[in-house]
Amino acid sequence: MSGHIKKIDSIKSMAVYDDFQWSSSMRDAGNNIAEFKKLNIIYGRNYSGKTTLSRIFRALETGTISDKYSSPEFQLSFDGGSTATQRSLSNHGRIVRVFNEDFVRDNLRFIVDDEQTINSFAILGEDNTKLEEEIEKHEAELGSEEDKSGLLGELLGAEEKLKGVQKDHDDKSSELEGKLREKANKADTGIKHNKRFGDANYNVSKIKTDISTVTKGTYSPLTDEQVGKFHDLLREEPRSEIPESSTFNLQYSAIASKAKELIEKKIQASAPIQELLIDAALASWVRTGRGHHQEKRDKCAFCGSDLPEDLWEKLDKHFNQESEELRQALETLLGSIERERARVPNLLKIKNSDFYSNFTADLDSLAEQLSTLSESYSQSLDSIKEQVEKRRDDIFTPLEFKTSEFIEDALNAVRDSYEELRNESNRLTASLSADQSEARAALRLHEVYTFINDIKYGDECTVIETLNEAMGEAKEAKNTATEKVDEKREKIAELKAQLKDESKGADRVNDYLNNFFGHQSLSLKAIEENLGDASSGYRFEVTRNNKKAFHLSEGECSLIAFCYFMAKLEDIETKGNQPIIWIDDPISSLDANHIFFVYSLINAEIVTPEKYEDDGEIKARDRFKQLFISTHNLDFLKYLKRLPGALNKKKSQYFIINRTDQVSDITLMPRYLKDYVTEFNFLFHQIYKCAHAQIECDENHDCYYNFGNNARKFLEAFLYYKYPNAVENDDKLARFFGDDALASSLTDRINNEFSHLAGVFERSILPIDVPEMKTTASFILRKIEEKDPDQYSALLQSIGVENA
Known part of the structure; x- marks a missing residue:
């Protein structure tokens, strides 16, 4: 169902709707979430919240929500996934028409204040064909009235030539305009509907501006590579800022410099021991052993011999301070x-x-370079390390420092390149939105450039310009007859103005009042604001017997308002556009006959498909996209079930609004009300719920508080039809309960005391005795089953309960 409203997802803080959630309330017997369908019928008692729902839909029509709600919230879902909320009332793209008290107040101010008028509206006139033929005749006669001017031959020839050239020009212009319009905003393929161009308001005017841009010599078409890059850019999401790398600071130069200094440094022992100078390994062994013996042993831990007394002095002179400092520096x-x-x-x-x-x-290339250079850098450091270790192990022998290939500059260059990319990426983040806007504009201009080349736009414009020049020449030929031509054009304009006649709106309202409701004396009159000025507009006035009517009854006000709404569905903004229609309780203050006539009018003028002729063939089309009708009247509900498609489960859906205290909820209409349409079944269901409810459950308090009224009304109807004979001082309750005097007495007490407060006001501030209610409900059910088991079983079936 394209364009249909699927559901009201939520309503918060709107009158009796505190926190309504469709997904939790609107479940069928299989626990599936139900949805609106083509025909939707809503039942609810007065003050249950029907008008509040209609105001949500009227907000979709007018684009504003009543400022009487302090902080309203709601959301509607459409098929296709789109939504509308109190913050987005003008973007849904649907035509919505709502009849409710706000519609009446805004359009029929006379009903509220008889000093005010009624808004006029225009519908397409019924004599369009005749008017168009007359207009065409006058246009063809433009030259025939010039016989007395002496310019007949010249004017007639110029007029015929102008017609031909103008037709060719208009046809060619319309053809090109159609191509531009289709390219600009055709559904699915137009630039307006392409998200990559990012302009939901794109139209013919804008495509013409773009054409002007791409046809200038300064415009350069995009290459395929540029197009690809722009598409990639549009797919980008803003990135976080990339911080500068703080770990790169290379130490190679400092290390190499220090290594050269230490490796090549020359030192001498104060009193060198020749053997240790010659054998570096032995010197290392002695140096290590010194740490294990000095001031620890008197004998050699290796051979057990006594250590010479001057040994440490000799070693101190060999391993002097200079050598130890060098060794420490190397370490x-x-x-x-x-x-x-x-x-x-x-x-x-x-x-x-x-x-x-x-x-x-670029990053992949840098990563590859970094990997290769890092490996070389590590090898260079390893080479230095080997030379340092060699000098440390032979501390008195200077070595020539050998440098490896110098790659520090190469690594720094990689880092510099990375920093350039990092800075560029960060700059792109800051300018991404602007860059993407430029990309969209560039791609849109490229699309327009390709389009005008495909349709040979330049050749089209040349042909149109040639025709335009010819048309100008033809116009110049009739300049001598300007006054008479202007008079003819004024006549043509006057006839064209009659094509859309506001007086026809009042006539249509009167048709409904007279033909459907039989109100011959009551009518709507269209009064011209400035008599004689066809362009001045009209106002509507209610008349009775051709005189302005005052003191209308509520029923008359309701009829006029609804007929006005029905007629307005044929105004030039609505007719043929298949609107979504919401009709809120249209039968207020009407008698039974008028209720049926309202149903008949809805059936004939909305639900019944409209017939039209297409190439000689009679076809039918729907007048509406979706229809919502709410009512508090069970008779009207019964009629609505007769509407075409009302019993088709695929096309219709039924709802009920239940109000508990100050909060309302919307649910699917129960079977007993949908199938039987009677309050009797509803009251039986309330008694059944009370008899089977859990006393400790807070959710059931409403059936206890309402039990007195519900039981009294149910028993009045039930016992009237069971005991229709009028007997003086007849106690029908006693006859019904028989020997069960306790049940009779208890039921009578609850029916009288808990459905009225008169004389015992203190009862309104005392808690309800729930066990008493539950017991009485059970008494009633048990006695019905005992007296008439067939009726009891039928009543259970009517509320969807299987009789055990």
Whole structure:
């Protein structure tokens, strides 16, 4: 059902709707969420919230919600996934027409204040064909009235030539205009409906502006590569700012410089021990052993011999302070090398996901370079490390420092390139919205450029311009007869103004009043604001016997208002557009005959398809997209079930509005009301619910508080038809309950005391005795079953309960 309203998702803080949720309230017997259908019938008692629902739909029509609601919230869902809320009332794109008290107040101010008037409206005139023929005749005669001017031959020839050229020009212009309109806003394929162009208000005027841009010599068409890049840009989402890398600071130069200094440094022992100078391994062994013996042992831990007394003095002179300082410096440098070596894998973390997609290729290239250079950098550090360790192990032998290939600059260059990409990506984030807007504009202009080339727009314009020049020449030929031509055109304009006649709106209201309701004396009169001025407009006035009517009854007001609404469905903004229609309780203050006539009018003028002729064939089409009718009247509800499609489950849906205290809820109409349309079944259902409700459950308090009224009304109807004979001092309750005097007495007490407060006002502030209610309800059900089991079984079936 294209364009249909599926459901009212939620209503909050609107009169009796505190927090209505469709998904929880609107479930069928299979626990499936129900939806609106083509025909929707809503029943609810007065003050239950029907008009509030109609105001939500009227807000879709007018674009505003009543300011009497402090903070209303609601949401409606349409098929296709779109929604409308109190904040988006003008973007749904549907034509909605609502009849409710607000419609009456806004359009028929006379009903509220007899000093006011009624808004007029125009419908298409019934004599259009005749008027159009007359207009065409006058246009063909433009030259025939010039016989006395002496310019007949020249004017007639110029007029015929102008007609031909103008027709060719108009046809060609219309053809081109149609192509532009289709390209601008045709459903699915038009630029307006293409999200990548980002202009939901695109129209013919804008495409003409774009054509003017792309036809200038300064415009350069996009290449396929540019188009691809723009599409990629439009798919981008804003990225977080990429922070600068703080771990890259390379130490290679400092390490290499320090290594060269230490490796090549020359030192001498104060009193060198020749053997240790010659054998570096032995020197290392002695140095290590010194730490295990000095001031710890008197004998050699290896051979057990006594250590010479001057041994430590000799070793101190060999391993002097200078050599130890150098050794310590070398160890420190080795630590620096290790730390730098450990930093290499984390020098620069390149994460493509942090960047926009157009940086991927450059980032991949940098990552590859970084991997290769990092490996070379690690090898260079390893080479320095080996040389440092070698000098440390042979501390008195200077070595020549050998440098590896210098790659620090190359690594820094990679980092600089990364920083350029990072800064560029961050700049793109700041300007993404503007860049995407430019991309959309560029793609839209490219689309327009391709389009005008496809339709050969330049050739079309040349032909139209040629025809335009010819048309100008033809117009110049009749300039000598300007006054008479102007008079003829004024006549034609006057006839065209009659095509849309506001007086026809009043006539249609009168047709409904007279033909459907038989009100010959009551009518609507269209009064011209400025007599003689066809362009001045009309106002409507209610008349009785051709005189302005005052003191209308409520029934007359209701009839006029509804007939006005029905006629307005044929105004020039509505007719033929299949609106969504909501009719809120249209039978207020009407008698039974008028209620049937309202049903008949809805059936004939809305529900019954409209017939029309197409190429000689009579066809039918729906007058509406969706119809919603609410009522509090069970007789009217009974008539509505006769509407075409009302019994078709695929086309119709029935709802009921239940009000408990100050809050209302909308649910699917129960079977007994939908199928039988009688309050009798409803009252029986309330008694049944009371008899089977759980006393401790708060959700059942309404059936207890309403039980007195419900039981009294039900028993009045039930016992009247069971005991229709009029007997003086007849106690029908006693006859019904028989020997069960307790049940009779208890029922009589509840019926009288709990359905009235007169004389015992204090009862209104005391809690309801729930067990008493439940017991009485059970008495009533049990006695009905005992007296008439067939009727009891039928009543249970009518409320959807299987008799055990």
